[in-house]
Amino acid sequence: MTILELKHDILADNKREAQVIRDALARSGTLMVNLMSSPGAGKTSTILGIAKRLRDKLSMAVIEGDIDSKVDSLKVKEVGVTAVQINTGGACHLDVPMMKPAIDLLDLDMCDLVIVENIGNLVCPADYDIGADLSVMILSVPEGDDKILKYPLMFSMCDALIVNKTDYLELPSNNFNIDRLKERMSTLNPHALIFETSAWLDSGYDKLCAYLEDAILAKKSRSTT
Amino acid sequence: MTILELKHDILADNKREAQVIRDALARSGTLMVNLMSSPGAGKTSTILGIAKRLRDKLSMAVIEGDIDSKVDSLKVKEVGVTAVQINTGGACHLDVPMMKPAIDLLDLDMCDLVIVENIGNLVCPADYDIGADLSVMILSVPEGDDKILKYPLMFSMCDALIVNKTDYLELPSNNFNIDRLKERMSTLNPHALIFETSAWLDSGYDKLCAYLEDAILAKKSRSTT
Numbered sequence: 142m143t144i145l146e147l148k149h150d151i152l153a154d155n156k157r158e159a160q161v162i163r164d165a166l167a168r169s170g171t172l173m174v175n176l177m178s179s180p181g182a183g184k185t186s187t188i189l190g191i192a193k194r195l196r197d198k199l200s201m202a203v204i205e206g207d208i209d210s211k212v213d214s215l216k217v218k219e220v221g222v223t224a225v226q227i228n229t230g231g232a233c234h235l236d237v238p239m240m241k242p243a244i245d246l247l248d249l250d251m252c253d254l255v256i257v258e259n260i261g262n263l264v265c266p267a268d269y270d271i272g273a274d275l276s277v278m279i280l281s282v283p284e285g286d287d288k289i290l291k292y293p294l295m296f297s298m299c300d301a302l303i304v305n306k307t308d309y310l311e312l313p314s315n316n317f318n319i320d321r322l323k324e325r326m327s328t329l330n331p332h333a334l335i336f337e338t339s340a341w342l343d344s345g346y347d348k349l350c351a352y353l354e355d356a357i358l359a360k361k362s363r364s365t366t
Numbered sequence: 367m368t369i370l371e372l373k374h375d376i377l378a379d380n381k382r383e384a385q386v387i388r389d390a391l392a393r394s395g396t397l398m399v400n401l402m403s404s405p406g407a408g409k410t411s412t413i414l415g416i417a418k419r420l421r422d423k424l425s426m427a428v429i430e431g432d433i434d435s436k437v438d439s440l441k442v443k444e445v446g447v448t449a450v451q452i453n454t455g456g457a458c459h460l461d462v463p464m465m466k467p468a469i470d471l472l473d474l475d476m477c478d479l480v481i482v483e484n485i486g487n488l489v490c491p492a493d494y495d496i497g498a499d500l501s502v503m504i505l506s507v508p509e510g511d512d513k514i515l516k517y518p519l520m521f522s523m524c525d526a527l528i529v530n531k532t533d534y535l536e537l538p539s540n541n542f543n544i545d546r547l548k549e550r551m552s553t554l555n556p557h558a559l560i561f562e563t564s565a566w567l568d569s570g571y572d573k574l575c576a577y578l579e580d581a582i583l584a585k586k587s588r589s590t591t
């Protein structure tokens with residue numbers, strides 16, 4: 142089982158190195174969120190929804206992970222938020238060696254919140270610790286409520302699940318049952334908070350932002366004690 | 367660059383081993399399609415749309431790749447099509463060692479068409495040759511037309527691109543521009559055919575099935591000459 146052992150070693154090394162990032166974030170009292178989802182589930186629109194509400198209340202920055210292109214970091218910069226782009230050039234997830242230079246480009250003492258938009262992938266990013274305080278995943282309604290059965294790791298490890306594109310729940314073609322999802326989630330990961338958002342309706346972000354603000358306050362109180 | 371070299375070796379080994387599958391498919395004149403997409407883009411509904419039209423005209427089987435669960439293979443079996451389930455137990459793509467036992471469960475001499483539903487992932491499956499004749503990818507409208515910029519490998523290597531959930535193009539919230547996608551595709555991968563389907567409207571499958579039937583005929587003529 143050479144390959145499995147190698148994967149184990151890579152993940153263990155990565156976890157150990159993630160502590161360096163975690164220590165830096167602890168010193169500055171910065172909350173870092175690892176935002177994960179399938180491609181197109183709404184990571185960037187969620188960041189924009191949060192930025193709209195929090196950018197004048199606190200200092201935030203975004204680290205944009207993409208295999209290629211700068212499309213998303215440009216969108217974030219347009220709303221006046223600092224954004225650092227990581228292009229993985231093929232890799233299906235972010236890891237600590239990619240994160241470190243991006244973190245170095247930020248003045249953490251001036252950041253209350255850093256949101257990391259991971260590669261759009263419901264599988265691999267869940268395996269890699271990037272030093273974040275919170276793992277938040279998005280599932281969009283068009284993807285279907287059965288994804289929790291097929292991709293259980295990310296659903297089981299996240300601190301919060303955002304169900305996005307809730308406006309699609311009203312479509313005649315919809316077969317996403319949000320109660321069924323919550324029931325399955327309560328068995329698999331009962332501690333995860335569940336938020337419901339719609340970028341199109343610009344709804345659901347207030348609760349999500351309150352959650353982030355509480356977490357920032359808790360982090361700051363820990364960093365100063 | 368040890369890790370990059372290792373990846374190269376793994377991919378090269380996999381490609382070499384894929385020839386064993388390719389040889390078996392050549393002997394039986396079976397067309398194998400590697401169907402790839404993000405989670406929830408509509409791989410299973412596309413297979414069901416094809417099965418509805420082709421199951422009485424030719425003999426087909428499905429290999430269902432999932433990290434966990436048997437949800438999809440049960441759906442396929444319900445419509446009377448043979449389905450073999452592969453559970454990868456965490457791996458983000460299918461590869462030859464997973465494919466071989468699944469292929470062995472099929473009587474290839476009795477199969478004109480085998481559709482392999484790969485793991486829902488727009489990144490990793492594009493790297494792994496599984497011995498298929500055709501690589502077909504699905505992009506669903508809710509994912510957005512910018513995915514070709516962010517995940518270029520799969521778009522550049524596929525033989526056909528299916529744009530699914532076209533009924534969403536009519537929604538007021540839609541910002542997917544299919545002409546823009548086609549234009550980008552004509553630059554990145556001009557040889558790929560593009561199909562437009564909607565599982566909800568049950569539309570677009572006739573053209574897709576005609577493409578598959580032509581490919582099956584071509585394969586059979588090669589296998590008997």
